[in-house]
Amino acid sequence: MATRSPTDTALRHLSPAGATRLLAGWHAGGPAYLALADALRAAVLAGTLAPLTRLPSERELASALGVSRTTTAAAYARLRELGFAVSRVGSGTVAVLPRGGFRTLAPRPVAGDAPAQDPRGTLPDGVRPGREGAAPAAAAGRAASAGRAASAGQAAALRTGSLGTGPDDLLDLAQATPAAPPALHDAFARALEALPAYLGTGGYAHFGIEPLREAIASRYRERGVPTTADQILVTTGAQQAITLLAQTFVGQRDPVVVESPTYYHAMEALRRAGGRLVGVPVGDVEQLESAVRQTRPRLVYLVPDFHNPTGASLDPDRRAAVRALADRYGVTVVGDETLTELAIDPAAAITDPFAGDGTSPHLVTVGSASKTFWGGLRVGWVRADVQVVARLARTRQSMDIATAVLEQLAVIELLGRREELLPGRLAGLRERRDTTVALLRDALPGWHVPTPPGGLCLWVDLGLPVAQAFTAAAGAEGVLVNAGPVFTPDGSARDRVRLTYTRTTEELALAVPALARAWDRVAGRGPAVR
């Protein structure tokens, strides 16, 4: 009788043609089988080849790449040695991430507390990038530990007596998660004072508690967008808002237009709903319109303000063009405003909100408290036409029912103190951005390192299409960054990496030299990472 193991149930498949695209330019020199193994490993670490993907057979891959079967067999054997593949009867060769435990969010060490652990959130083997795409890079550290030795990551792991199974000192320039402002604790304390009034209720607010819906609506009005509370759906973070939009608007094989590059987990949510992603260059409204005209998408997803990962904001003319396009084609255009409040350069502040005059039923905006205040607060929202809000709420009830009440009360407090809290947060980000940019430009003069006016990350041009190999090498040096292809629907942007600037100067003083070493190994004097 055929049985199915939990793992088998979700194997993806990589076609020979897909492998050819994925491995374009794989042969960086040295023995072919090692170069091929490196390219495949780099793809796994970069997140462009998902763990639990079944690879083409040795024969298929050999003919697809025009190499001998001996080469592909040796490459798969090497991948297995490194822990990046398993071969099983019936399943062929399956890409995996090396075994190891999980890193888990734990308290910062304080007297009498548990030992220090990694603060970045849990990143299991096989987990794709987190909100800010840390996982593949994080895995790189463990991968390095599992593979060749003598890396900062492994040294750290050895110090803590673990190889990816527990705490380590990997430096995270992949996830953009600033610490909380000091006022956050106080906001929760005030929220707790307001809580008793809700404890007599069942606690389910499928649209969000009314005072928060009103506070969010009033923030839109402050920004010049007429908005009523019944146009607001409170969600469990912006990511859930995007998932709700995807699950509500997008069906199997429906086209969805996104910017390329764009926010990784928006693509994942849209794909999970069945969407076929069509990428258009950031800020190119002409190509956006032609994509909409040709594919008639169910949804368009944009990050108009301090775009993730490029940092660009749409100018007023392009915003107007996008709004006109939404109404002309009757297509719902989602503007993700998660980063909108993070105008690091005051002159770059967003003065022309995506929703415009707020009257179009085709414009939907998504917002969040996670970047403006703290990621550990899981509160986001959608602003949309009342009927759209009702449909999203219907989907939402069988997704997670409602958002936690105390979290919502805390966000009311934080929104009320926004003008007091934000300047300090922005000043801190400005300092870290400028330090990161200066150190990178000094250490890696061959890179093009931009200075984004806002947001949380740098979209660096390496000048060479080796992003995956560099990401793997950086991981081996103990630094987490994300390869450009993670952020594109088609795996392009191989010459880009995304680095975040939420780390301290002390951390950067360790991370940047490590990145320079990794770069030397991938593009410079040393051999390609292996």
Add this chain to the structure above:
Amino acid sequence: MATRSPTDTALRHLSPAGATRLLAGWHAGGPAYLALADALRAAVLAGTLAPLTRLPSERELASALGVSRTTTAAAYARLRELGFAVSRVGSGTVAVLPRGGFRTLAPRPVAGDAPAQDPRGTLPDGVRPGREGAAPAAAAGRAASAGRAASAGQAAALRTGSLGTGPDDLLDLAQATPAAPPALHDAFARALEALPAYLGTGGYAHFGIEPLREAIASRYRERGVPTTADQILVTTGAQQAITLLAQTFVGQRDPVVVESPTYYHAMEALRRAGGRLVGVPVGDVEQLESAVRQTRPRLVYLVPDFHNPTGASLDPDRRAAVRALADRYGVTVVGDETLTELAIDPAAAITDPFAGDGTSPHLVTVGSASKTFWGGLRVGWVRADVQVVARLARTRQSMDIATAVLEQLAVIELLGRREELLPGRLAGLRERRDTTVALLRDALPGWHVPTPPGGLCLWVDLGLPVAQAFTAAAGAEGVLVNAGPVFTPDGSARDRVRLTYTRTTEELALAVPALARAWDRVAGRGPAVR
């Protein structure tokens, strides 16, 4: 140029054949067109006909039901009069719920506070049932207000000067949401003391914070199920856990076996993932095995303890048979333990946990703090094989990233005080259950009203297949209950309604006579509700 309005993008369609099934036994007497309109309205109110569903054309429905087109035309006209349908060029006739605003979770009235509002959470027009399926019934109250007059619901609405657009006095026997225990506030206060240690982190714990994972694992160990923290994924409530399992295991048209009846929103989550639901009678392991053998489902979803809605628990032999079946067929069987701690009759306490000895990779359990403690706490969990946990976490990152940190800290407190808190909660539920059962048996001797040993609801046998009409009539009397078909994959159980017993004796003293009046109108002396 064709444009698509946000509403058009998600219209469901009701086929003539589907209409025939849905309307079986629709002709309860009186003019055919009125009976047909009533049956359709009742289906909308019962949640068996989703708002925004496009109905068959008048001609199609007429031939499907074997009536004249005049009858179907008049029935649709009547539905439009009542506000339950709209007709639009291009969209034909679409079922809707009458316009009206949203009811929103708001503070209980206290001196100097906002006016009293409905405590049940927001239930917009068009929203399907909430966690405990309140929406269709809630809509019934508004529908009645929008439709015929002289109902308690409308009277209440008139007293508060609103017709479904704000506060009203509808009595909710549909949603099972007990108020929070007094200790909840204290648990949050203690959690707040532990929060500072996390504020220096990014706040994203994709698997949950380690102390909570350990606390949950230790609760399983207390129950006799060996469990390690890395087998636990903390989720944003049990509903998200079910959604994650559905999105991870179930693909388009994959068969999924569920009990019939079962928890409404589990069915919704499984359907959204593409699952084809196959129902088997509650507790019938033989039929369960034959369904598994014949359909080879991706997933089996069961509520083994104090089953929702029947209240039944699987006996030890059947549990053993289910475990053996999971391993024999290699099928993942999910046991939803959301209600497991709610053993109202101490003798009924669950002593044989669903996961058994905890060794099977095919058994997955889902748990929650929402019913044991409070619905406004949005924390649940999955216990599964480490590899399954890793796969769920990967899905989870693009669903909502992580669960709020303070919520998790509060649940650690509450789990630690479980033995102190639970007896009071169970005593309160026992009193309400017994009062509800006694009042119903006295007022409605023709019903079969069981006394479930645990859980939160009664699965009442009306003795007549008029559940939808009765639900509509009860709504018109201002009382919210759910029709049996809401809980079955095939719309059966027309002779059942689900009532919850989380209301006070005072509320019940109003609700039960109203239910008796509704029953008289549907099954007794009066005409069918119109």
